[in-house]
Ligand SMILES: NC(=O)c1ccc[n+]([C@@H]2O[C@H](COP(=O)([O-])OP(=O)(O)OC[C@H]3O[C@@H](n4cnc5c(N)ncnc54)[C@H](O)[C@@H]3O)[C@@H](O)[C@H]2O)c1
């Protein structure tokens with residue numbers, strides 16, 4: 001009997017690459033690193049020190065040295081201080097342009113590692129090895145890298161594509177439940193903006209969608225990666241002259257990122273995006289773009305997998321202030337991704353302030 005091969009989804013972008021999904025995906029690592037690299041750095045959080053060390057040992061040989069760079073857990077790694085620490089390690093180890101950085105971890109780690117790879121010597125080889133659901137379906141794919149500043153999420157960064165994305169889904173067995181739910185928020189986002197079958201799968205069997213080793217989550221991962229890969233292949237740099245383009249992947253993020261900032265980056269990203277999608281659905285519902293059933297579908301679906309759908313009242317000025325630095329904002333004009341119908345994303349540009357506060361009232365009762 002032969003072991004099953006990982007599924008491969010192509011990202012047909014400026015420099016096409018594959019997302020390998022499944023047991024054995026990591027076997028691609030030596031080929032992606034290539035024969036020229038004499039040095040490899042694995043950037044990882046403390047929790048993943050043991051798998052990082054196993055990878056380091058596998059990659060060491062007579063002509064190549066491999067280093068582990070341990071960074072803080074989660075969002076606390078996405079700072080200029082931690083990026084500077086990584087640059088110092090690369091400098092002291094003599095990393096040149098033929099050497100390679102690997103990001104091993106959740107989305108926070110791969111955002112940081114990608115930014116370090118993009119900026120060291122203005123760009124060295126980069127491979128992502130996402131270990132969280134959110135990392136696999138979203139953060140590790142598509143080349144958005146970056147760090148936070150006190151003023152907001154991902155305010156400093158670069159578009160920098162990896163050579164490959166290796167998703168060994170067996171690692172999801174150790175992922176805490178709340179992290180799995182957080183990742184499911186981005187999966188559900190893909191359902192609302194592009195692939196409604198995702199929504200049917202979650203509604204039909206929410207428990208199966210949260211079973212890390214089951215076939216339903218495996219199908220959801222592939223569907224979400226397909227959505228992301230197709231969108232970024234068509235509009236890598238989020239500057240589409242034709243339609244919504246990559247900005248559709250920002251569904252729920254305008255308010256979501258503001259919630260993260262108001263909560264000083266202690267909120268799970270997916271949880272904040274879930275609230276943000278409910279807010280965006282209210283914007284579309286109150287302005288007559290979608291019917292009440294589709295607005296309610298957002299709340300019901302997110303609630304059934306244990307995600308938050310409401311936020312505390314009384315902080316609108318702080319949320320509004322944070323949204324002014326959203327990357328979709330142009331001048332003083334806020335812009336939101338909304339739906340005109342299921343899987344028909346559109347941009348709501350410069351909405352009436354009364355519409356915004358009415359939508360906030362709906363989600364903060
Ligand atoms: N670049 C993009 O396109 C993009 C897309 C979506 C989200 N993001 C970013 O991703 C981040 C969120 O990523 P996340 O949800 O993966 O969170 P995370 O990276 O903060 O990880 C959450 C926690 O889970 C741990 N963890 C990861 N894999 C594990 C495993 N297999 N077993 C046990 N613990 C594990 C991490 O070490 C961390 O402590 C946010 O910063 C968000 O802005 C980026």
Ligand SMILES: O=C(O)C(=O)C[C@@H](O)[C@H](O)[C@H](O)COP(=O)(O)O
Pocket residue numbers: 138142144153154186246247249250253327
């Ligand atoms: O890949 C994209 O494009 C996205 O918008 C995906 C989001 O899920 C992700 O959180 C991204 O980091 C947000 O990007 P930002 O440009 O709003 O910081």
Ligand SMILES: [Zn+2]
Pocket residue numbers: 138186253269273
């Ligand atoms: Zn996101």
